[in-house]
Amino acid sequence: MRRAGRPRGEGPWPWLAAGSLALSLLMLAALLLLLAGRGLGHFWPAPVVLVTLDDGHQLAGQPVREERRRTLEGHWVRERLYRVGNRDLDGEAWRWVEVGRIVAEETPEAWAVIERRRWGELIVRPLALEEAGRRLTEAPLWSAFEARLERGRALAEERDALREEVIAPLARRLAAGHDDAAARERLVAAQARVAELQAAMARDVLVVESAAGERLSVPLAEITAAWRPNAMSPAEKLLAWGSNLWHFLSEGPEAANSAGGVWPAIFGTVLMVLLMSLLVTPFGVLAAVYLHEVAPQGRLTGWVRIAVRNLAGVPSIVYGVFGLGVFVYGLGGRLDAWFFAETLPSPTFGTGGLLWASLTLALLTLPVVIVATEEGLARIPDQQREAALALGATRAEMLRRVVLPMALPAMLTGVILAIARAAGEVAPLMLVGVAKLAPQVPVDGDFPYLHLERKFMHLGYHVFDVGFHGGDVEAALPLVYATALLLVGVILVLNLTAILLRHHLRARHAAPGTR
Amino acid sequence: MSRAMSETLLSRAAGETRSAIIEIPAAQGCLEIDDLSLRYGEQPALRGLSLRVPRHSVTAFIGPSGCGKSTLLRVLNRLHDLNDEVTQSGRVLLEGEDIHGPGVAVAQLRRRVGMVFQTPNPFPMSIYENVAFGLRLQAPLKKRRRDEIIEWALVSAALWDEVKDRLHDSAWTLSGGQQQRLVIARTLAVQPEVLLLDEPASALDPISSLKIEELIRNLKSRLSVILVTHNMQQAARVSDYTAFLEGGELVEYAATDDLFTNPRLTRTEDYITGRMS
Numbered sequence A: 001m002r003r004a005g006r007p008r009g010e011g012p013w014p015w016l017a018a019g020s021l022a023l024s025l026l027m028l029a030a031l032l033l034l035l036a037g038r039g040l041g042h043f044w045p046a047p048v049v050l051v052t053l054d055d056g057h058q059l060a061g062q063p064v065r066e067e068r069r070r071t072l073e074g075h076w077v078r079e080r081l082y083r084v085g086n087r088d089l090d091g092e093a094w095r096w097v098e099v100g101r102i103v104a105e106e107t108p109e110a111w112a113v114i115e116r117r118r119w120g121e122l123i124v125r126p127l128a129l130e131e132a133g134r135r136l137t138e139a140p141l142w143s144a145f146e147a148r149l150e151r152g153r154a155l156a157e158e159r160d161a162l163r164e165e166v167i168a169p170l171a172r173r174l175a176a177g178h179d180d181a182a183a184r185e186r187l188v189a190a191q192a193r194v195a196e197l198q199a200a201m202a203r204d205v206l207v208v209e210s211a212a213g214e215r216l217s218v219p220l221a222e223i224t225a226a227w228r229p230n231a232m233s234p235a236e237k238l239l240a241w242g243s244n245l246w247h248f249l250s251e252g253p254e255a256a257n258s259a260g261g262v263w264p265a266i267f268g269t270v271l272m273v274l275l276m277s278l279l280v281t282p283f284g285v286l287a288a289v290y291l292h293e294v295a296p297q298g299r300l301t302g303w304v305r306i307a308v309r310n311l312a313g314v315p316s317i318v319y320g321v322f323g324l325g326v327f328v329y330g331l332g333g334r335l336d337a338w339f340f341a342e343t344l345p346s347p348t349f350g351t352g353g354l355l356w357a358s359l360t361l362a363l364l365t366l367p368v369v370i371v372a373t374e375e376g377l378a379r380i381p382d383q384q385r386e387a388a389l390a391l392g393a394t395r396a397e398m399l400r401r402v403v404l405p406m407a408l409p410a411m412l413t414g415v416i417l418a419i420a421r422a423a424g425e426v427a428p429l430m431l432v433g434v435a436k437l438a439p440q441v442p443v444d445g446d447f448p449y450l451h452l453e454r455k456f457m458h459l460g461y462h463v464f465d466v467g468f469h470g471g472d473v474e475a476a477l478p479l480v481y482a483t484a485l486l487l488v489g490v491i492l493v494l495n496l497t498a499i500l501l502r503h504h505l506r507a508r509h510a511a512p513g514t515r
Numbered sequence B: 001m002s003r004a005m006s007e008t009l010l011s012r013a014a015g016e017t018r019s020a021i022i023e024i025p026a027a028q029g030c031l032e033i034d035d036l037s038l039r040y041g042e043q044p045a046l047r048g049l050s051l052r053v054p055r056h057s058v059t060a061f062i063g064p065s066g067c068g069k070s071t072l073l074r075v076l077n078r079l080h081d082l083n084d085e086v087t088q089s090g091r092v093l094l095e096g097e098d099i100h101g102p103g104v105a106v107a108q109l110r111r112r113v114g115m116v117f118q119t120p121n122p123f124p125m126s127i128y129e130n131v132a133f134g135l136r137l138q139a140p141l142k143k144r145r146r147d148e149i150i151e152w153a154l155v156s157a158a159l160w161d162e163v164k165d166r167l168h169d170s171a172w173t174l175s176g177g178q179q180q181r182l183v184i185a186r187t188l189a190v191q192p193e194v195l196l197l198d199e200p201a202s203a204l205d206p207i208s209s210l211k212i213e214e215l216i217r218n219l220k221s222r223l224s225v226i227l228v229t230h231n232m233q234q235a236a237r238v239s240d241y242t243a244f245l246e247g248g249e250l251v252e253y254a255a256t257d258d259l260f261t262n263p264r265l266t267r268t269e270d271y272i273t274g275r276m277s
């Protein structure tokens, strides 16, 4: 055999193959880079630029990107997009500005970006701090503002804790018909304290001025975050970036998903995938073991095999329809009629939820697990089976002690493939339990802790919802990228966990020739 | 062929007798094979085999490759049960009891008739667990007792000295010859009545091979051994009786000394002297 140089007769094929591999990798890298750049850049505190136009108008905003556009007269101009915030003042949070018309750009330190519960961001210059209508003279203004903001947060925390831990349980108790004077009294006291806290929080107001010279009084209770990007050092910016990212990862969504974080969606995705794996693994493995080890091999098993393989190709929405019809309406309806009749007509299990979504996806990924496990079983040499039998093992003992341990890595391969497929599915979930907004994650401190009937959020659906159902496309875009990146990351972590597990098991039950 | 004919020399082809088979007295026999035939699909592998294997002795099966030696051993261990392709007729009696009888539990039978395969097939477990495998299938033992049996089995298989410090290493780290001795030890640990050895020494160096032969001779006092081998010297050295098979038929069965020094049939003589028939 000739080894040196290019093998004769192979022609360009090796190069083509290597080239297409390189291209695929390149595209993958480009995709991740795009997601990372657009998504993660969003959390960086961009500078606020005060722009003066040739007609004397001023605007303050964070530059986002530039584009060349054709004017109505037909010539090309460069335009720059600024995020200007102030939706309640100017009506539009984004402004395209013709670059040629800019006469001056400054980055004054005093300008601040202020995030509010409603109406989105403000990009303004703080003027003064007021308490109950009285102007405060504490200086410097910004640190006084931050101190008060911090105090307001503490008050809000106390209020939320009161509401959640005292008021809600008491109200539930009273609603359940316990007429308890003491409880009633405590409820009234707690409500009074909440009102007091609310009043205290509503007292502080920040007066700000926009670039157009409009003034606005913003109650501190409305403000969720504020920073002055132009006054921040790079280290502070990095810190702010990290903290923004952390908020994005760890908090619930706000303002109809157009702001805030994605924690419930991360949690929902992971929990759903884990539940799905728990459901699909035993079924898939048992089915494969039956098909390969127990059933008499013949025409029928051959047909079943073909059917299983083809099942993997059924579009996922079809599984969604099946899940809706069989699990949600069929099984769920039955369960409601039997066990939750007192809450009807509002359904408990008779509507989409975590359990049905996991089951539907388990069904969707079942073929993958079956096929992978069967392939693993087929790789086990018959000598291993015979050795066990010859030592007096029954068929069941042989399966349990020799065959299944050796097939474990293959089963995990099946589960890995199942996870990869399930975590990315969105279409069937829309029918069987995903929610646009479910800030309550399905696990909490209330018995039975895991609430299988609850609707849940999902990163994939969140991408869809944020991207296509929000009003503000420019604001949604970075969130879409960030959420998509997160989805890829979550799938990666789930898969890596399974791969590590498989690696660990392989070391223990290595098959001949694979070590 | 029926058993009635097996005592005499049968004359079929022109001038040459068809088979020469000694009769072991029923009282001495532990395994009795009676008119056993077997087909893989349409292809016959065993044709009307009848012989009796004596207790507490070593019986060698010799014959050219593909003559059905492994097939016969698998019948004795009922390993063909799982293969739908196989059709089988005739009887096999273990201590007078039909191994295919309705009251016989297969797992129990396989415990009594241990089998060592032609290619070593240790499990992907530690050396210790390989030997313990058969024991763990039975009533639980005290760890000390189990350790004793395992040590005894490994010593018997002439492997103990090589593995005593690495009992918990994977069995697949052993050499081929060591693996072969390990599977012998694994089978011995179950303490079978009959031990079927399918070319146990084919992968061994001369020294280990001699050790195995010595082991076989020693085992004779406790159990009956059936040994398949391609090595005539080995058969001559260790076995008490030798059966020569060809084309799925039993050609000659005699005390080893007789068969090797004075074969009755030219087919046997040709084979043991290495001439092509």
Ligand SMILES: Nc1ncnc2c1ncn2[C@@H]1O[C@H](COP(=O)(O)OP(=O)(O)OP(=O)(O)O)[C@@H](O)[C@H]1O
Binding pocket: B040, B045, B064, B065, B066, B067, B068, B069, B070, B071, B072, B085, B118
């Ligand atoms: N599973 C099987 N399916 C079909 N035919 C088989 C099977 N196993 C063995 N045979 C055939 O049966 C015949 C006897 O095979 P067997 O393995 O018993 O030979 P052997 O005497 O052990 O040979 P060797 O000395 O090479 O091991 C051969 O012709 C073989 O091709």
Ligand SMILES: [Mg+2]
Binding pocket: B069, B070, B071, B118, B198
């Ligand atoms: Mg053989």
